[in-house]
Amino acid sequence: MAQTQSPRCRRVGILGYGQLGRFLALQLQSRGPPLGFTLAFVWSRGGVEGLPPPLRLGDLRLLPQTGVDLVVEVAHPEVIREHGEKILAHADLLVGSPTVLADPEVERRLREAAKGGGHTLYVPRGALWGCEDIRRMDEAGTLASLKVTMTKSPQSFRLEGHLRELLEAAMAAGGPVVLYDGPLRPLCPLAPNNVNTMAVAAVAAPRLGFDGVRARLVADPGVPDCHVVEVEVTAVGDEGRALSVTTVRRNPASPGAVTGTATRDTFWDSLRACHGHGGCVQLC
Template identity: 75%
Template sequence: VDLVVEVAHPCVAQEHGEDILAHADFMLGSPTALAHEDTERRLRAAAARGGHTLYVPRGALWGCEDIERMDRGGTLTALTVTMTKAPQSFRLQGTLRARLAELVAAGGRGVLYEGPVRPLCALAPNNVNSMAAACVAAPRLGFDGVRARLVADPSVPDWHVVEVEVTGAGDQGRALRVTSTRRNPAAPGAVTGTATRDAFWSSL
């Protein structure tokens, strides 16, 4: 076996990632696993020990290469990823599950979470892998510096909308700002959009 591909849940990497990397390259389809600092440290160490590579596919993250290039050059100062989905597309834990129930009862659009990506990953491990991929692409900001905004919107039952806002280093009060919006077709209730699957396969 040359490559093992995980597309199930971050617990696979947390519990078995080190064993996999001892024998093969590992593509992490659930990079929310890396929000757990000990898991990231153990997987990186296992990859180095075993002489194998830990891959993170871009998924629904648009502009990944540009983000990585700006971060590497030290010109990336802020990165925010906003994900908007219909309520039935979320698989949430803890306080976010209760917040989603409130929004569904109210029948409107609302913000489920706004803040750093790291704590969100444990609350929405199946829904925010694109945000986690952004953190990997921008390690200077990382899981604590990249900002997340998660929105439930019943008016988009068959779309997943991902907005990426990038801010570069400024000069005399002026800074580069780029915003991209990706509307990804999705079956009602699906966690992953159809174009994300295509992007994942192209990473292979």
């Protein structure tokens, strides 16, 4: 009797070897194979010390030779801006820095690359609670407004431009300070590592998008060990009456950490969902 051949594990490459990259690499090595995933390589501009040489990719130009099926970016938006299209020509791509999609030209190029190459551009939910409900309301045309407030300790922010100066003033003030309150799109390049949850909201609600989603960023020394994400949704209900929902998520985080600890497990769950779509943009 002929034996049934087991399906091949999806080979996964990781771009970035910070807190999240290390966690995902460990998960793939210890738990991946029984779930149908195996670690192909890790690449990082800062090096990947501690990994055996066969798992180190020194040059991203060699990516097509690795036979990788899925590339997971947990480094910086600039990596996607520079290499995203080329990756999608060879593999599916999980974008851990969706703030890069606030650039309309980058979003257009990535969508076209996914469609043209038959590979999927995955966007992980991260810390966005109620993501699927937001997506459904947007598709139904009932979503009227969406506001996301992120509150972190000043040490957890990595900001650019004038927001960096505001952050320094907030640290001196010693109390909570609103760093930004307005449309999401202008905020993304100023806080590319801190507002990925907000960017996911814009992807989940394309009718509002990066210009329609309202973003509020708060620095508060009173929350040193967690990141607080508040999502306020307003939708049009029956007979034109408004439906409103507010959720508050407190994500435990080490002091000064950019990423909350619970987000690591969420990313792992998202990675496991990355298969079987093809040629589109997919929340996972």
